[in-house]
Structure formats: C-alpha cells, structure tokens
Amino acid sequence: MSDQEARRFVIDHFWVAFAAFALACVLGVYQVLERSGIIPAIQSPAVYFASVSTHGVLMAYVLTTFFIMGFGYYVATTSLKMPIWNKPLAKTGYWIALGGTVMAAIPLLLGKASVLYTFYPPVQANVLFYLGATLLVVGSWFWAGIMLVMLHQWKVAHPGETVPLPMYANAANAILWLWTSVGVALEMLFQLLPWALGLMDTIDVGLARTLFAWTLHPIVYFWLIPAYIAFYVFVPAAAGGKLFSDELARVSFIMIMVFGLPIGFHHLYVDPEQAAGWKLAHGIGTFAVAIPTLLTGFTVIASLEVAGRKRGGHGLFGWIGALPWRNPMVLAAILSLLMLMLGGFGGMINASYAMNTMVHNTAWVPGHFHLIFAGTVITMYFAIAYYLWPKLTGKQLCSASLPTLQLWSWFIGMAILTTPWHVLGLLGQPRRISDVTYNTLLTLAWDPYELAMILGGCVLLASALLFVYILFQTQTKGAEEPDRAVAYAEPLHPVVKLPAMLNGFGLWNRVILVLMIVSFAVPIGQFFFMDSFSPSAWGY
Amino acid sequence: MHINPLERKWVYVSLGMVGLFVASIVLTAITEGVHPPSNVETVDSASLHLGDEFAEDKLGVRQQPDGSLRVTLVAARYGFYPNHIEIPADTPVTFRMASVDVLHAAHIPMTNMSTMVVPGYVSQITTTFPKPGDYPMLCNEYCGLGHDHMWSKVTVVAKEEWHGVAAAEQQGSKP
Numbered sequence: 001m002s003d004q005e006a007r008r009f010v011i012d013h014f015w016v017a018f019a020a021f022a023l024a025c026v027l028g029v030y031q032v033l034e035r036s037g038i039i040p041a042i043q044s045p046a047v048y049f050a051s052v053s054t055h056g057v058l059m060a061y062v063l064t065t066f067f068i069m070g071f072g073y074y075v076a077t078t079s080l081k082m083p084i085w086n087k088p089l090a091k092t093g094y095w096i097a098l099g100g101t102v103m104a105a106i107p108l109l110l111g112k113a114s115v116l117y118t119f120y121p122p123v124q125a126n127v128l129f130y131l132g133a134t135l136l137v138v139g140s141w142f143w144a145g146i147m148l149v150m151l152h153q154w155k156v157a158h159p160g161e162t163v164p165l166p167m168y169a170n171a172a173n174a175i176l177w178l179w180t181s182v183g184v185a186l187e188m189l190f191q192l193l194p195w196a197l198g199l200m201d202t203i204d205v206g207l208a209r210t211l212f213a214w215t216l217h218p219i220v221y222f223w224l225i226p227a228y229i230a231f232y233v234f235v236p237a238a239a240g241g242k243l244f245s246d247e248l249a250r251v252s253f254i255m256i257m258v259f260g261l262p263i264g265f266h267h268l269y270v271d272p273e274q275a276a277g278w279k280l281a282h283g284i285g286t287f288a289v290a291i292p293t294l295l296t297g298f299t300v301i302a303s304l305e306v307a308g309r310k311r312g313g314h315g316l317f318g319w320i321g322a323l324p325w326r327n328p329m330v331l332a333a334i335l336s337l338l339m340l341m342l343g344g345f346g347g348m349i350n351a352s353y354a355m356n357t358m359v360h361n362t363a364w365v366p367g368h369f370h371l372i373f374a375g376t377v378i379t380m381y382f383a384i385a386y387y388l389w390p391k392l393t394g395k396q397l398c399s400a401s402l403p404t405l406q407l408w409s410w411f412i413g414m415a416i417l418t419t420p421w422h423v424l425g426l427l428g429q430p431r432r433i434s435d436v437t438y439n440t441l442l443t444l445a446w447d448p449y450e451l452a453m454i455l456g457g458c459v460l461l462a463s464a465l466l467f468v469y470i471l472f473q474t475q476t477k478g479a480e481e482p483d484r485a486v487a488y489a490e491p492l493h494p495v496v497k498l499p500a501m502l503n504g505f506g507l508w509n510r511v512i513l514v515l516m517i518v519s520f521a522v523p524i525g526q527f528f529f530m531d532s533f534s535p536s537a538w539g540y
Numbered sequence: 541m542h543i544n545p546l547e548r549k550w551v552y553v554s555l556g557m558v559g560l561f562v563a564s565i566v567l568t569a570i571t572e573g574v575h576p577p578s579n580v581e582t583v584d585s586a587s588l589h590l591g592d593e594f595a596e597d598k599l600g601v602r603q604q605p606d607g608s609l610r611v612t613l614v615a616a617r618y619g620f621y622p623n624h625i626e627i628p629a630d631t632p633v634t635f636r637m638a639s640v641d642v643l644h645a646a647h648i649p650m651t652n653m654s655t656m657v658v659p660g661y662v663s664q665i666t667t668t669f670p671k672p673g674d675y676p677m678l679c680n681e682y683c684g685l686g687h688d689h690m691w692s693k694v695t696v697v698a699k700e701e702w703h704g705v706a707a708a709e710q711q712g713s714k715p
Contacts, residue, residue: 045686046685049682116682120682122641122643123643205660206658244547247541269576270577270655272578272579272580272656273580275578275580276576290554291555298547298554353574354569354575356576358652358654361645428648430647431680432682436688533582533660534660535660538641540642
C-alpha cells in the first residue's frame with residue numbers, strides 16, 4: 001500500500017467514526033428533550049429506547065472501533081516506517097466491520113433492537129443486531145492481528161532496538177482488545193446468537209451477565225488508550241517541550257493492559273449471581289488500575305510544565321499561562337485532564353465496593369461515563385483529528401480559531417450536561433428511564449436538572465456539527481499543507497537501555513492469562529455446576 | 541532505566557492513596573461485614589407462583605421465628621408486588637426478591653437498599669432505614685417499554701408507631 005493509499009485508508013476509517021458520532025449526537029439531543037418531558041408531542045418510550053440503544057452502539061462501538069483502527073494503522077506505519085502489512089486483509093477487516101455496522105443499524109433504527117448496547121437478555125433483539133455486532137468485532141480482530149504482525153516484523157528487522165513508544169502503546173491496545181473481546185464473543189457465539197436463531201430456547205442470564213462484565217470494563221481502556229497515546233507523544237511536542245518519561249509511560253500502558261482486564265465485576269456489584277468475595281477481588285483490581293492513570297496525569301502535567309517553563313513561564317503557576325492555549329492539542333489536553341480528574345474522582349466512588357449501592361444504576365453512572373468517555377476520550381480524539389487531518393489530507397486546517405472554539409464549546413457543553421446528571425443520580429433518578437411518571441414528591445427536585453441537561457445537549461450538538469464541518473471544509477477547500485511528517489515527542493532523557501519486559505509483551509500475556517484464570521474460572525465455572533433455571537426470550 | 545526522583549515520590553503517593561482506599565474497603569468488609577448484596581441462590585422464575593416462598597399469598601412483610609423482619613417481593617413487568625409495604629424504622633429488614641420475567645432492579649432513593657433482580661436468581665439484601673417517611677421503590681434497570689412506570693411504595697414508620705407484623709401482613713396480602 002502506497003503512503004497515499006494508506007492515508008486514504010485511515011481517512012475512510014475516521015469518516016465512518018465521525019459520521020456515527022454526528023448521528024449519535026443528534027439522537028442525544030432528542031433524548032435529553034424527550035426525557036425532560038417539556039414537549040409532549042415527542043414523548044414515546046418506543047422511540048426513546050430505540051434512540052438510546054442506537055446512540056450507545058454508535059458512540060461506544062462504532063465511533064471508537066473505527067477511530068482506533070484508523071489511528072492504529074497511522075501510528076504503525078509512521079512510527080515503524082513500514083507499509084501496512086497485508087493490505088487485502090486490512091481492507092477485508094474494514095469491510096467486515098462496516099458491513100456489521102450497517103447490519104446492526106437497520107434493526108436498531110427500526111426499533112427492533114431496543115435492548116440497549118449492553119444487550120440485556122432475556123429481552124431479545126432481532127438476530128441481525130447480534131450478527132452485525134459480532135461482525136464489527138470480527139473486523140476489528142483483523143486490525144489487531146495486523147498490528148501485532150507489524151510489531152513482530154519490525155522487531156525482527158531491528159534486533160535490540162527500542163520499539164517506538166506510540167507503537168508500543170498501540171500494540172498494547174491491540175492485545176488488550178483481543179483479551180477484552182473474548183468475553184462478549186463467548187456470550188455472542190454460545191448464548192445470544194444460537195438463542196436468537198431459535199437453536200436454544202432459554203438463556204442463562206447470570207452467565208451472560210458475567211461474560212459481558214469480562215468485556216465491559218476493559219473495553220473502556222481500549223477506548224482510552226489512543227487518548228493516552230496523544231497525551232504522551234503529541235501533547236509535549238505541541239506544547240514545545242519533551243516527554244517527561246518514556247519508561248514510565250510504558251509502565252502505565254502495561255499496567256492498564258494487565259490490571260484493566262480482570263476487574264469487570266464492579267459492574268455486577270449488586271447482582272445476585274456472583275458472591276461477595278469475587279466482587280471484592282475485582283474491586284481491589286479496579287483500584288489498582290487507577291495507578292496508571294495517576295502516573296499518566298503526573299507525566300502529562302510535568303511535560304506541560306517543562307514546555308511552559310521553556311516558553312518563559314515562571315513561578316508556581318506562571319508556566320500554565322505560558323502554554324500555547326490556542327494550539328488545539330494543548331488546549332484539548334488541558335480540558336481533557338480537567339474532566340479526567342473529576343471523572344476519576346467519581347470513578348473511585350463507583351469502584352467503592354459498598355458505597356456503589358448508593359449510585360448503582362442511577363443517573364450518576366451515565367453522568368460519570370459521559371465525563372470520562374465523551375469528555376476526556378472524545379476531546380482527545382478531536383485533537384488527534386485536528387492534528388492528523390492536514391497530514392492525512394494534505395490540506396491545512398480551514399481555520400485556526402474554529403478548532404479552539406469547538407473544543408471549548410464541547411468542554412462547556414459537557415460540564416452543563418454531566419453536572420446535573422451526577423446530581424440527579426444522587427437524588428435517586430434511575431439511569432434508563434424515558435420519562436418521569438412516578439407520582440412522588442421526590443421527583444419534583446429532578447425537574448431543574450433535566451432542563452439544564454437540554455442546554456448541555458444543544459451546546460454539544462452544535463460543537464459536534466462544528467467539528468464535522470471543520471474536517472469537511474479542510475478536506476475539500478483547505479490550502480496545500482507542505483508538512484506531512486508527524487512529530488512524536490522526544491523523551492527528556494533518551495532511552496538508552498530498556499529491560500526486555502518494557503519492550504515486548506510475552507511476559508505480560510502470561511501474567512494476564514494467570515490473572516484471568518484466577519478472576520474468572522470459578523465465577524464462570526459455577527454456572528455449569530449450579531442448579532440454574534434459564535428464562536426463555538421476552539420481547540420488550 | 542531512568543526514573544526522576546519527583547516521579548518516584550509521586551509513584552509512592554499514588555500507591556499510598558490507592559492502598560488507603562483498598563485497606564478501608566477490605567477492613568470494613570471483613571470486620572463490619574459491609575458487602576453489596578451478593579446472595580448466590582437460584583430459583584425457577586417460571587414457577588414462582590407454585591413455589592413456597594414467592595407464591596402470591598406468601599408475599600409482603602413477615603416476622604421470622606427469630607423476630608427479624610423479612611419482606612418477600614416479586615418483580616414483574618411493571619411493578620413490585622405487593623405494591624405498598626409498611627416497615628418500621630431503625631430495624632433491620634431483609635428483602636428477598638425474585639423476577640417473574642426479565643431483568644429488574646430495586647432502589648429506594650436516598651437509602652442503600654439497591655439490588656439487581658435477575659431472572660433465575662433470588663436477590664437478598666438486609667438494611668435499616670433510619671428516617672421514617674414515604675419512599676418510592678424504583679425499578680432502575682431497563683426492563684421493557686413500560687420500565688418508566690415500574691415503581692411501588694414503601695412507608696417507613698417510626699419504630700414506636702409500628703403496629704407489628706399482623707397489620708403489615710394484611711396490607712401485604714392485598715397488592
């Protein structure tokens with residue numbers, strides 16, 4: 001694949017991701033409006049739950065998977081200076097994933113798959129939904145395999161050399177994704193698909209929930225890692241400084257990969273099918289995975305400080321003002337880190353074994369993950385797109401100021417949306433209702449917060465459309481961009497000698513295998529020994 | 541491998557912070573028995589009405605032989621049955637719930653009475669309500685297009701005004 005062709009391939013991935021994103025934002029505004037109940041004409045649980053299911057699938061599975069694949073191909077080709085290995089295979093993966101997306105979108109949009117993006121058996125969706133979702137995951141496995149082959153080929157060709165940090169992290173993400181997706185793949189292949197095809201009459205819901213929990217937590221790190229890659233390798237360079245520590249960055253990525261996997265049971269804290277001891281064990285792991293995020297926060301802020309001081313900022317806080325706030329990458333990193341701190345704080349509460357019961361399944365939870373995912377992660381996806389678009393399309397960004405306006409409006413919109421959402425959760429509002437019909441005094445307190453969320457949703461939609469507009473204008477009308485080379489940040493202290501375990505994954509795969517067996521063998525195995533009663537399929 | 545001294549300090553601070561959280565959770569779990577509801581017990585959801593525990597005339601608030609209070613509830617689209625219960629404040633109450641159909645969850649806002657109700661399993665949770673008043677018990681897991689309407693009432697009366705189980709039992713038997 002020529003450079004030009006590879007860039008085109010990456011752009012194709014990004015457009016699928018951002019088209020899904022824009023559509024999902026439109027649905028989001030409908031949802032906040034419908035949920036508030038201020039326009040009686042649009043009240044409809046059937047439309048609302050179809051919309052919520054589609055919004056979740058588009059944002060969490062389509063936007064992320066396509067963005068991560070496109071970004072991964074770009075990082076691999078530019079940091080390893082190699083062409084994409086096996087172009088036909090890569091294209092096959094892309095088309096399988098895209099075909100699966102379309103296949104799942106049809107029943108979703110027709111209201112035939114209103115089972116939310118977490119599937120929730122024993123309510124049953126149209127079989128095309130399950131097939132489509134499976135194909136999306138299968139397509140992404142092609143990508144993960146290609147990433148690992150390219151890493152291997154590069155290491156064979158460069159014995160003893162250090163794998164460039166962005167590729168090391170990218171490969172960690174591919175490995176993380178392969179481990180992560182096994183849970184949902186087992187649920188699909190042995191439970192949901194045969195059941196939806198009529199080959200099985202009943203489904204063990206406890207087992208299905210346990211397998212889904214296997215995937216449900218590490219998948220968020222799959223989404224998060226590209227944002228962290230940008231923190232480590234793009235932000236310091238954009239701010240005019242250096243990466244504070246290359247080695248500790250690798251340690252962070254390894255810890256995310258290893259500790260991120262065996263901890264899914266905090267999603268099942270109040271479930272009846274798993275015992276307290278297993279929940280506690282996964283809960284401890286959940287706290288352990290906070291460590292790499294604390295390390296990342298330190299390294300990124302330290303890298304920014306190095307840059308700020310280099311630019312003439314002094315004093316305890318003076319370096320903050322000296323940063324190039326108008327640079328989209330730097331601005332995005334600052335806004336994204338702010339949301340990460342608040343969202344991380346909320347995450348600690350969710351992770352807290354017993355305190356979690358106060359917020360479990362309440363509006364607090366979507367408030368939390370919108371702050372982390374839509375706030376921290378997507379803000380960095382924006383910044384990556386702004387940085388790579390000129391490199392990919394060969395056109396300069398159509399405006400220097402619009403991207404900063406877009407990033408600020410996204411930040412403000414997300415603050416207006418998620419703050420009331422958290423409060424509603426503390427006031428007991430369930431996360432997945434389409435309307436407030438409870439005849440109780442408690443719900444009166446909810447009204448003002450729901451109205452505020454409408455404002456947040458509208459600001460976010462405007463910001464999302466502006467983002468798509470900037471990319472489209474740039475690609476179609478932008479002036480010629482001479483600089484097509486990507487700049488990855490140099491570490492402050494060049495890496496001279498790296499222990500083998502920070503340059504490869506053999507050891508870590510074995511550690512993960514052991515941790516997964518310890519964390520899941522009994523909790524999954526129990527379903528084959530206990531006298532369980534599986535329900536049949538229900539409509540919704 | 542190069543690690544900056546400041547960075548090393550931050551690693552220790554991070555480990556200390558996370559260690560403190562984990563230690564307090566593990567300690568309260570072991571010494572005080574603070575756990576989320578985790579009762580691994582199966583039940584045939586399709587024949588609850590034929591069983592001993594979840595048959596219609598067995599639901600509601602009951603006093604156990606040891607004097608403790610037990611609330612037996614069935615979650616079904618779209619309600620918790622019986623749909624109004626009365627329980628005393630400052631008294632440990634054990635809820636046992638089973639679903640007839642799909643996934644549900646029960647949460648009494650402002651309290652830690654929160655559990656998933658998964659078909660095929662019995663959920664059990666014991667808690668104490670310190671404040672008397674009328675509380676809603678909301679289904680907070682998506683269970684179908686009528687999910688918004690799934691809730692019931694819980695009246696917590698002051699311990700001294702509690703009329704005992706007989707009254708509650710009567711109340712429970714007419715959903």
